[in-house]
Amino acid sequence: MKIPIKQKYFSIATTIMVTIMLYLIVAIRFPGVLSLSVLLNLLYDNSFLGICAVGMTFVILTGGIDLSVGGVVACTSVAIAVMVRDLHMHPAVAALIMMGMGVAYGIVIGCLIHFFEFPPFMATLAGYFFARGFCFVLSIDSIPINHQFFLDVSDFSIPIFDGNLAVPGIIFLLVLFMGIFIANRTRFGREVYAVGGNIQSANLMGLESGKTLIKVYALSGFCSTLAGAVYALYTFSGNGWAANGMELDTIASVVMGGTLLSGGVGGVFGTLFGVLIYGIIQTYISFDGTLSAWWTKIAIGILLFVFILLQRFLSRNNTAKAVAVSFNLPKEEKTQSV
Amino acid sequence: VNSTLITWFVYVFCGICAGIAGLIVAADIRGADGNNAGLNMEMEAILAVIVGGTSMNGGRAYLAGTVIGAILMQTLKTTILTRGVPPQYVMVVESIVVVAVCLLQSPAFRAKLTQGFTKAGRIPA
Numbered sequence: 001m002k003i004p005i006k007q008k009y010f011s012i013a014t015t016i017m018v019t020i021m022l023y024l025i026v027a028i029r030f031p032g033v034l035s036l037s038v039l040l041n042l043l044y045d046n047s048f049l050g051i052c053a054v055g056m057t058f059v060i061l062t063g064g065i066d067l068s069v070g071g072v073v074a075c076t077s078v079a080i081a082v083m084v085r086d087l088h089m090h091p092a093v094a095a096l097i098m099m100g101m102g103v104a105y106g107i108v109i110g111c112l113i114h115f116f117e118f119p120p121f122m123a124t125l126a127g128y129f130f131a132r133g134f135c136f137v138l139s140i141d142s143i144p145i146n147h148q149f150f151l152d153v154s155d156f157s158i159p160i161f162d163g164n165l166a167v168p169g170i171i172f173l174l175v176l177f178m179g180i181f182i183a184n185r186t187r188f189g190r191e192v193y194a195v196g197g198n199i200q201s202a203n204l205m206g207l208e209s210g211k212t213l214i215k216v217y218a219l220s221g222f223c224s225t226l227a228g229a230v231y232a233l234y235t236f237s238g239n240g241w242a243a244n245g246m247e248l249d250t251i252a253s254v255v256m257g258g259t260l261l262s263g264g265v266g267g268v269f270g271t272l273f274g275v276l277i278y279g280i281i282q283t284y285i286s287f288d289g290t291l292s293a294w295w296t297k298i299a300i301g302i303l304l305f306v307f308i309l310l311q312r313f314l315s316r317n318n319t320a321k322a323v324a325v326s327f328n329l330p331k332e333e334k335t336q337s338v
Numbered sequence: 339v340n341s342t343l344i345t346w347f348v349y350v351f352c353g354i355c356a357g358i359a360g361l362i363v364a365a366d367i368r369g370a371d372g373n374n375a376g377l378n379m380e381m382e383a384i385l386a387v388i389v390g391g392t393s394m395n396g397g398r399a400y401l402a403g404t405v406i407g408a409i410l411m412q413t414l415k416t417t418i419l420t421r422g423v424p425p426q427y428v429m430v431v432e433s434i435v436v437v438a439v440c441l442l443q444s445p446a447f448r449a450k451l452t453q454g455f456t457k458a459g460r461i462p463a
Contacts (some may be wrong), residue, residue, distance in 0.1 A: 112437070112440075112441075115446055115447075116440070116441055116444040116446050116447050117395075117444055117445070117446055118440055118444070119395075122384070122436075122440060123437075123440075125380065125381055125384070126381075126433045126436045126437050126440075127433070128381075128433075129378070129381045129429045129430075129432055129433035129436070130429070130430055130433040130434070132378070132429055133426065133427065133428070133429025133430035133431075133432070133433060134430055136426035136429070137424075137426050137427060137430060140426060
């Protein structure tokens with residue numbers, strides 16, 4: 001079992017190095033980014049992406065995928081806006097209701113995947129369309145949220161030296177620490193790794209893999225709706241086209257953070273750096289001012305490609321080693337057997 | 339069978355088809371629209387394929403069925419539009435249809451369904 005652990009640390013180390021390198025490259029051109037407030041803004045501006053990415057990390061660790069986060073984020077923001085405007089609800093209550101709905105939605109998706117053997121991408125793509133469609137059923141236009149509570153919450157921030165960390169950033173950090181704790185220190189976290197490593201052996205060990213899967217999608221649903229609430233707080237509005245294509249940014253962050261798409265290897269801690277890479281590229285583009293925002297997507301695409309190649313290379317090497325070890329193959333045959 | 343070559347070919351062919359579809363869309367709207375042309379088309383394409391009877395688990399495909407599926411999709415859309423239902427409902431209805439069709443294809447769901455019938459005393463022939 002030494003090989004996957006080594007590989008895990010290697011992937012995370014690469015990610016952290018790339019993050020620091022990118023940051024330094026940006027810092028050479030714009031020394032202003034070295035200030036603490038820019039760093040805190042990185043957390044603030046990417047808070048909803050990060051919150052989704054934490055939930056997504058668990059899903060990808062089980063070997064699944066969740067394509068519905070963007071739709072759920074948009075749906076949550078619109079639903080909160082509608083509830084506040086038409087039903088005169090308190091935004092916090094509306095957000096709590098939506099988080100409950102998010103968990104319920106995740107359970108339904110998990111049941112479809114577990115009991116009826118839907119491919120995860122199919123079940124969540126259907127969920128995406130449902131959520132995205134439901135936004136427009138609720139409202140075609142984007143709705144502003146004018147509520148004193150939102151103003152108060154967005155005014156609140158924790159001063160850290162010469163910077164300020166606003167509420168979305170705080171929520172992101174809380175979710176991140178919770179995620180790291182759940183993944184590494186709880187029974188559920190170990191079950192997730194076991195199911196992602198090899199679902200058959202997890203079943204043979206007596207793990208109820210179905211329950212784990214359903215819980216994982218419920219967790220992802222919860223994270224997406226929480227991200228939707230944060231998005232509403234961040235933009236002061238609910239918008240049906242919000243977070244368009246965000247599911248892919250989320251998956252990209254998770255994969256860049258060192259989590260293998262095939263499941264079982266990776267962690268929530270790496271995801272933080274995946275999100276930071278995304279944020280740094282965006283910061284560079286906004287500091288530069290002449291580049292189009294779409295360059296973010298291109299840069300992310302190239303980085304993602306490099307990371308996947310790297311992972312593929314690593315995991316191929318390791319499977320070769322693992323196969324060679326488990327069958328006691330001589331060295332020459334081990335490369336052929338894969 | 340050279341599975342690597344087939345996998346390559348399948349994705350290349352899918353790319354070619356998407357390219358042709360792109361040409362048709364461009365001709366249809368007489369312009370290029372990087373943001374909205376073909377937006378959310380994945381779902382409709384997948385829906386057309388699975389409604390046509392292709393198994394989601396692979397290994398079972400019907401091209402003629404796909405054509406029927408595509409026509410059915412468009413019928414569904416046109417019906418929604420002409421019946422005066424707001425067009426926003428299209429996506430919701432589509433996703434429900436997809437889940438329903440996938441459920442009908444799922445062996446576990448069928449087993450439950452037949453079990454239910456047996457319990458109710460209506461044994462299917």
